[in-house]
Amino acid sequence: MVVVGAGAFGGWTALMLRRAGAQVTLVDAWGPGHARSSSSGETRVIRGTYGDRAIYTTMAARAMQLWKAHDAQAGRARAPHTPFFHRNGALWMFSGDDAFGRASLEPMQAAGLPVEWLDPAEAKARWPHISFDGVTAVLFEAEAGYALARRACEHVVETFVAEGGGYIVGHVPHVPVEGASLRALTLERGETLQADHFVFACGPWLGSLFPDVVGRRIRASRQESFYFGTPAGDARWLPSHMPVWLDMARRGRQADADDTAQLYYGIPGNAHRGFKVADDTYGPTFDPTHGDRAHTPEMLAEARAFLRLRFPAIADAPLLGSEVCQYELTSDTHFLIDQHPAAANAWLVGGGSGHGFKMGPAIGEYVTRVVLEQAPVDAVFRLVR
Numbered sequence: 001m002v003v004v005g006a007g008a009f010g011g012w013t014a015l016m017l018r019r020a021g022a023q024v025t026l027v028d029a030w031g032p033g034h035a036r037s038s039s040s041g042e043t044r045v046i047r048g049t050y051g052d053r054a055i056y057t058t059m060a061a062r063a064m065q066l067w068k069a070h071d072a073q074a075g076r077a078r079a080p081h082t083p084f085f086h087r088n089g090a091l092w093m094f095s096g097d098d099a100f101g102r103a104s105l106e107p108m109q110a111a112g113l114p115v116e117w118l119d120p121a122e123a124k125a126r127w128p129h130i131s132f133d134g135v136t137a138v139l140f141e142a143e144a145g146y147a148l149a150r151r152a153c154e155h156v157v158e159t160f161v162a163e164g165g166g167y168i169v170g171h172v173p174h175v176p177v178e179g180a181s182l183r184a185l186t187l188e189r190g191e192t193l194q195a196d197h198f199v200f201a202c203g204p205w206l207g208s209l210f211p212d213v214v215g216r217r218i219r220a221s222r223q224e225s226f227y228f229g230t231p232a233g234d235a236r237w238l239p240s241h242m243p244v245w246l247d248m249a250r251r252g253r254q255a256d257a258d259d260t261a262q263l264y265y266g267i268p269g270n271a272h273r274g275f276k277v278a279d280d281t282y283g284p285t286f287d288p289t290h291g292d293r294a295h296t297p298e299m300l301a302e303a304r305a306f307l308r309l310r311f312p313a314i315a316d317a318p319l320l321g322s323e324v325c326q327y328e329l330t331s332d333t334h335f336l337i338d339q340h341p342a343a344a345n346a347w348l349v350g351g352g353s354g355h356g357f358k359m360g361p362a363i364g365e366y367v368t369r370v371v372l373e374q375a376p377v378d379a380v381f382r383l384v385r
């Protein structure tokens with residue numbers, strides 16, 4: 001079996017296939033969690049709140065169990081190690097429309113994930129350094145938190161290799177599907193990989209590797225994240241004292257939109273890299289290989305304006321760093337998991353759409369069932385849906 005792509009989707013898929021007994025070779029053009037990949041950077045939010053998209057709440061609940069098991073196995077669940085899944089909770093702030101929060105409740109309950117409404121005044125008492133101005137509803141998800149991103153990807157591949165998997169650095173320039181199956185892949189430097197099954201978890205490159213089958217079904221969008229420096233010795237801004245936060249409101253560029261709320265979100269700490277602030281609004285189309293990854297002054301100004309609004313005590317905090325990453329968006333933001341329409345032994349796995357990282361272990365388990373046990377794929381993940 002060959003898995004192409006060692007990001008959050010491919011790395012976990014390779015590991016789960018290996019644990020199910022398959023002989024697996026994992027190939028990546030650059031390496032797990034590398035700086036151009038969608039799994040790059042320090043951290044990703046892990047949450048179960050998904051509005052009425054219950055399939056993702058169920059999947060997130062399973063992923064959380066698997067992240068915890070992975071931490072326990074790696075010895076990361078105890079000090080002095082930072083766990084790969086850090087549970088500091090997720091705080092949702094809604095200004096106006098809180099339908100997303102309300103719709104999340106039933107799926108969360110069904111998945112056994114605790115979630116509670118907080119009175120904004122109660123929230124203010126608990127986190128006095130957050131300004132809840134304009135916030136009309138607050139939801140708190142206690143079991144949520146964040147995952148280490150690039151480092152978790154690296155560790156997954158290390159675990160995969162330690163458990164008998166084969167990992168190579170190599171680039172698959174194209175996929176020669178002829179007839180009803182795929183027999184082999186030839187890497188750019190000439191090596192040939194033969195297998196009975198192939199999984200392509202190529203993130204934002206999936207469309208260019210399969211121009212006819214995937215093509216523009218996946219669009220890479222430019223996303224900027226900023227890391228601000230918090231005051232010396234002030235633990236209030238660290239994950240020990242502060243949850244992950246997500247702020248949904250109609251504001252700025254979205255103020256005139258009919259039905260789209262703008263989501264700002266952030267993660268405290270980031271393995272000491274700073275206080276992360278990011279806008280989830282989908283940016284312009286981006287080339288993941290050659291695109292320039294310097295942040296824009298406009299996005300920085302917007303991030304700082306948001307900081308001033310919600311975290312006034314650090315409104316003038318110095319910028320410590322920034323990241324330009326890309327979402328690999330499907331048009332409906334559902335994942336893509338399906339068989340290649342011509343080659344039954346080739347599988348396409350991607351379309352994380354800005355929310356896929358947390359699901360890595362559950363995706364790996366899911367794809368393993370689909371590939372090895374011919375389990376059916378949910379309709380929402382199919383190429384044609």
Ligand SMILES: Cc1cc2nc3c(=O)[nH]c(=O)nc-3n(C[C@H](O)[C@H](O)[C@H](O)COP(=O)(O)OP(=O)(O)OC[C@H]3O[C@@H](n4cnc5c(N)ncnc54)[C@H](O)[C@@H]3O)c2cc1C
Nearest residue numbers: 005007008009029038039045172203325352355356357358
């Ligand atoms: C800024 C940002 C914030 C995000 N926030 C969150 C969040 O808070 N929570 C969350 O759950 N998700 C979040 N996401 C989404 C999540 O990170 C991605 O959906 C997920 O990491 C995608 O993983 P992947 O394995 O599909 O893709 P990638 O990580 O891009 O991995 C694909 C791999 O395939 C390799 N590859 C591609 N083509 C080839 C080829 N031809 N030959 C060999 N190798 C190849 C690449 O080198 C790469 O390593 C965020 C994403 C971004 C960019």
